[in-house]
Amino acid sequence: MPARIAFEFETPRGHRTTSLTYERRGTGAPLLLLHGIGHHWQAWEPVLDVLATERDVIAVDLPGFGASDGLPQGCAYDLTTVTPVLAAFCAALGVDRPHVAGNSLGGLLALQLGREKAVRSVTALSPAGFWNQSERRYAFGTLRAMRGAALSMPVPLIDRLSRTPAGRTALTSTIYARPGRRSPEAVVAETLALREATGFHQTLAAGRTVLFRDDIPSLPVTIAWGTRDRLLLRRQGVRAKQTIPGARLVRLPGCGHVPMNDDPALVARVILDGSATA
Structure with missing residues (x-):
C-alpha cells in the first residue's frame, strides 16, 4: 500500500511543510522514480517489480499530482521549488543521494537533481526542457x-x-x-x-520559459527516447545529447512518450543499467 510522509522544505520565504504519497518496494541501492505532468506514481507499475529485484525503489506522487498535497500557497511549481521539495522528501525518508529516473516532467526534475549533485545517477525518459518554442x-x-x-x-x-x-x-x-x-x-x-491534478496549470505556467542548457559532468546520465513519442518529438533527444555530451543516448524502439507501459522489459533494463554505472 502507498505510504504518506509530511516534512519541511526550504523556500526563499522560510520553511514550509507539505505531504507526499509514495510507493516503496525492494532492496538495494535507492532509486527515486518521478512521473510526468498529470500522471501519478502508478505510471511506473509496469516496471516496479522488476526494478525492485535490484533496487530500493521509491515511486512518488509529485506535489500537486496523484494523492500528494499541492505546494503551500505562494510556492511556485518551478524547478527552484520542486527540486528542494524532492531533496527534503528523500532526507525525510533517510535516503542520501539516490539514483533517480524520471519521465517527461519527471525527467527534467531528475536532470535538475543531477545538476545539483543531489543524486548518484540520472536516467531521463523523454525529459522536458529540450524543445524549441514551437515544439x-x-x-x-x-x-x-x-x-x-x-x-x-x-x-x-x-x-x-x-x-x-x-x-x-x-x-x-x-x-x-x-x-x-x-x-x-x-x-x-x-x-x-x-x-x-491540482498542480497542472501552475506547472505548465512555470514551464513556459524552461530550457535545460547545462552539462552534468562527473555524473552518469542516461537519456532515452521512444521512437513513437508523439508529445516530445525524438529529435529533442539529439539536443539533449548535445547539451550533455557525456550522456548515454538510448533509442526505445516502438515506445511512446510514457514508455514504461509500451516495453517494460526494455525500460527496466535501461534504468537498471543507468543506475549501475555510478
Whole structure:
C-alpha cells in the first residue's frame, strides 16, 4: 500500500511543510522514480517489480499530482521549488543521494537533481526542457487538450471507454504507443489523476520559459527516447545529447512518450543499467 510522509522544505520565504504519497518496494541501492505532468506514481507499475529485484525503489506522487498535497500557497511549481521539495522528501525518508529516473516532467526534475549533485545517477525518459518554442507550444497545447477532455467526460463514460482497446486508444494514445496493453483499471485511474491534478496549470505556467542548457559532468546520465513519442518529438533527444555530451543516448524502439507501459522489459533494463554505472 502507498505510504504518506509530511516534512519541511526550504523556500526563499522560510520553511514550509507539505505531504507526499509514495510507493516503496525492494532492496538495494535507492532509486527515486518521478512521473510526468498529470500522471501519478502508478505510471511506473509496469516496471516496479522488476526494478525492485535490484533496487530500493521509491515511486512518488509529485506535489500537486496523484494523492500528494499541492505546494503551500505562494510556492511556485518551478524547478527552484520542486527540486528542494524532492531533496527534503528523500532526507525525510533517510535516503542520501539516490539514483533517480524520471519521465517527461519527471525527467527534467531528475536532470535538475543531477545538476545539483543531489543524486548518484540520472536516467531521463523523454525529459522536458529540450524543445524549441514551437515544439513547446505544441506539447503544452496537447496537454491542455488532454486535460480538457478528461474534465469534460463523465466518469461512467471514462469507465466504458476503458473496457475496449479502441476506447483505451482514444483515452491514452497521445502518451502510449501501445495503449491497448494498458489495463482498463489503470486507464481510468490515470484519466482521473489528470483531471484532478491540482498542480497542472501552475506547472505548465512555470514551464513556459524552461530550457535545460547545462552539462552534468562527473555524473552518469542516461537519456532515452521512444521512437513513437508523439508529445516530445525524438529529435529533442539529439539536443539533449548535445547539451550533455557525456550522456548515454538510448533509442526505445516502438515506445511512446510514457514508455514504461509500451516495453517494460526494455525500460527496466535501461534504468537498471543507468543506475549501475555510478
